[in-house]
Amino acid sequence: MAADSETLSVEGELAALNAAVRRDLDIINYPRHAWTPRLSRDGAPVLDVAIIGAGQGGLATAFALQRGNITNVRIFDRAPRGGEGPWITFARMITLRTPKYVTGPDLGIPVLTPRAWYEARYGAQAWQDLGKIPREDWQAYLDWYRAVLDLPVENDRSFERVEWDDGLLRLTFRDSAGREHRQWARKLVLATGIDGNGAWHVPDFIRDALPRDRYAHTSDPIDFAALKGKRIGVLGAGASAFDNAATALEAGAASVALCLRRKVIPSVNPYRWMENTGFLAHFPSLPDVLRWRFMRQIYDLNQPPPQDTFWRCRRHPTFSYHTGCGWNAARMEGGDVMVGTPDGEKGFDFVIIGTGFATDLGRRPETASFAGSVALWQDRFTPPEGEDSALLSAHPYLGDSYQFLPRDAADPLAPMLANIHNFTFGATPSMGLSGASISGMRFGVERLARGLGRDLFVADGAYHLDSLLNYTTPELVSLDPPDA
Numbered sequence: 001m002a003a004d005s006e007t008l009s010v011e012g013e014l015a016a017l018n019a020a021v022r023r024d025l026d027i028i029n030y031p032r033h034a035w036t037p038r039l040s041r042d043g044a045p046v047l048d049v050a051i052i053g054a055g056q057g058g059l060a061t062a063f064a065l066q067r068g069n070i071t072n073v074r075i076f077d078r079a080p081r082g083g084e085g086p087w088i089t090f091a092r093m094i095t096l097r098t099p100k101y102v103t104g105p106d107l108g109i110p111v112l113t114p115r116a117w118y119e120a121r122y123g124a125q126a127w128q129d130l131g132k133i134p135r136e137d138w139q140a141y142l143d144w145y146r147a148v149l150d151l152p153v154e155n156d157r158s159f160e161r162v163e164w165d166d167g168l169l170r171l172t173f174r175d176s177a178g179r180e181h182r183q184w185a186r187k188l189v190l191a192t193g194i195d196g197n198g199a200w201h202v203p204d205f206i207r208d209a210l211p212r213d214r215y216a217h218t219s220d221p222i223d224f225a226a227l228k229g230k231r232i233g234v235l236g237a238g239a240s241a242f243d244n245a246a247t248a249l250e251a252g253a254a255s256v257a258l259c260l261r262r263k264v265i266p267s268v269n270p271y272r273w274m275e276n277t278g279f280l281a282h283f284p285s286l287p288d289v290l291r292w293r294f295m296r297q298i299y300d301l302n303q304p305p306p307q308d309t310f311w312r313c314r315r316h317p318t319f320s321y322h323t324g325c326g327w328n329a330a331r332m333e334g335g336d337v338m339v340g341t342p343d344g345e346k347g348f349d350f351v352i353i354g355t356g357f358a359t360d361l362g363r364r365p366e367t368a369s370f371a372g373s374v375a376l377w378q379d380r381f382t383p384p385e386g387e388d389s390a391l392l393s394a395h396p397y398l399g400d401s402y403q404f405l406p407r408d409a410a411d412p413l414a415p416m417l418a419n420i421h422n423f424t425f426g427a428t429p430s431m432g433l434s435g436a437s438i439s440g441m442r443f444g445v446e447r448l449a450r451g452l453g454r455d456l457f458v459a460d461g462a463y464h465l466d467s468l469l470n471y472t473t474p475e476l477v478s479l480d481p482p483d484a
Contacts, residue, residue: 013120018148020111028109034071036456037463039186041168046184048072049452050171052366053191054153055085056142057423057434060105060441061189062151064449067107070456074183075151076173078158085193087139090219092243095132096438097306098271104441105145112148117141131308157181159366162188164416186459187452189402189421190367193436195219197396197426199363201355209330210351214337218244218354227350228252233339235327236354237262242305244352245319246312255318257348259341261326266304270297271439274432280443283432284400288381295429296389359394359426370420373413375405377429398422398430401451402444419455423448 039046048070051058054077065073077084096102106112118137119127133141146153157173164170169188173181190196200219216222218240224247232253234245237260245256274280283291305313313319322343329340336347361371378393399405404417411417423444425436431447433440457464 010121014144017111017116017120021109021148024109024111031069034069035464036070036072037460038072039184041165041184044182044184045072046168046186047074048185048456049187049189050169050183050185051075051189051191052159053077053084053193053196054079054146054155055191055193056105056438056441057193057436057445058084058189058191059142059146059149059151059153060107060445061191061423061448063105063145063149064107064445065452066149066151068449068453070449070453073152075153076157076159076183077153077155079155081153081155082139082143084155085139085142086219087135087142090221091135092218092247093135093239093309094312095134095308096138097132097239097303098438099275100127100130100133102275102438104438104445105142107442107445112145114138114141117144161366161369162416162420163369164413167415169416169419186456187419187421189423189448189452191423192364192366194425195357196424196436197364197367197422198358198360201358202353203327203355205328206330206351206353210332210337214332214349215351215353218352222247222352224248224251229254230349231347232256233337233346233348233351234258234354235339235351236260236356237266237302237304238354238356239303239305239309241352241354242309242313244354246309248352249313249316249319253318255320256313256316257346258313258319258321259325259327259339259346260321260323263324265310265321265323266302268301269304269306270301271303271433271437274298275439277443280433280440284430284447289384291429292377292381292383292387292389292392295392296387299389299391359391361396370404370413370417373406373408373411373417375407379407380405392429395426395429396422398427400447401455402427402431402434402448403451421448421452 036048049065051061051073054075058075062073062075083089103113110116114133115127118130118133156175160172160174162169162171169185171183171185171188173183175181200217202217206215227248228251230253232248232255234241234256241258245258248256283294325341325343327339327341331338337349337351338345338347339351361367361374375397376393377395377397380397383389397405402421402423404420404422406414406417423434427434431444434444
């Protein structure tokens with residue numbers, strides 16, 4: 001009976017929060033009408049903005065556009081409902097790495113904040129007692145956010161390609177049954193997360209030498225229960241490598257050895273420094289040389305394991321870590337996976353690769369067709385002597401609202417690129433923290449939405465002028481005295 005009462009209480013708190021969200025949005029709803037013209041092509045409707053990815057960045061972008069009265073928008077995601085993003089798929093941390101007071105998807109509206117949702121779900125004292133937000137709760141918050149805002153999402157839509165057709169984007173999707181779906185759009189936002197500008201990276205010496213059932217990337221589905229009693233090797237120095245090591249240990253692995261190339265485990269987290277309004281709001285306005293120098297330092301520091309994540313591994317006596325121990329070879333010897341290191345070979349039953357991702361638009365199916373036309377940093381910027389970075393050079397060099405820029409202004413695809421906005425982690429060198437980062441989401445989403453709205457209004461300037469010239473609704477309707 002107590003559990004039933006508690007459930008009813010939670011439902012009541014969430015219902016009250018939902019009502020407060022709708023009331024507050026109604027209060028600030030100005031102007032109160034959509035303003036973009038509705039277009040069609042070949043009898044099919046044309047979206048003002050199509051968003052690929054219904055994770056946190058895609059949802060927040062759609063809401064920001066709604067706030068700007070741009071309502072002809074749709075979000076597409078390949079995952080089933082509730083499975084968007086990494087939080088209940090391949091994220092293996094216990095909590096978010098960001099502080100609990102971080103805001104972002106709410107766009108400054110208090111009743112939409114993670115805190116408002118958490119207190120409605122668990123109570124105000126639970127929020128006070130909370131260290132960091134559990135990742136499952138973050139996904140539940142995003143699910144609630146999507147529902148309470150009634151955001152237009154189509155699940156089971158894998159984005160395959162985009163083509164430029166007489167001033168419009170023609171998008172092609174495929175569902176899980178293999179059926180093809182087409183959609184016209186004026187603007188396209190890629191909100192496809194960490195690996196949205198490339199692919200998760202597994203070194204060739206692993207991929208070419210080991211059976212596929214003997215290794216996994218940290219982004220892969222992994223049956224950790226099957227690793228019970230096994231010797232596990234983990235390659236990587238970042239937080240995700242430690243998350244996966246901890247998950248294997250908690251699943252009963254016989255031992256986990258984490259190996260990293262660096263001489264010391266990273267300890268300084270540049271994300272905590274970046275969480276200041278000056279950087280988050282104004283980084284894109286810096287000259288190229290300063291953006292380059294900021295990013296060289298940020299990427300070099302990497303994101304270390306939080307202290308609680310390291311302790312999550314270190315509490316297990318069967319955990320070990322090995323610095324200065326990057327892997328350089330792999331082979332099978334009988335039933336053992338043998339990896340080469342500067343300290344000699346190490347033997348494992350299974351290895352997990354935490355080496356991040358490669359930035360290469362040509363490796364993403366949805367961007368491969370136009371990757372050769374996109375300007376990269378290496379095309380627009382020559383670093384000072386001694387400040388080279390092959391990693392940064394491979395990132396796209398973006399315009400002021402995340403749009404791709406052409407390598408050659410005369411490229412026939414240049415108009416198409418201007419209408420494709422890259423709201424992924426790959427935007428970081430150009431734009432700072434953005435849609436793939438909770439810390440910078442609020443500032444990035446607002447910049448993106450303003451740019452999208454600006455472009456749509458400017459493109460339709462003549463239409464809006466004609467609308468004004470034909471506007472005849474009178475405000476003054478009578479010259480007679482008022483009725484007594």
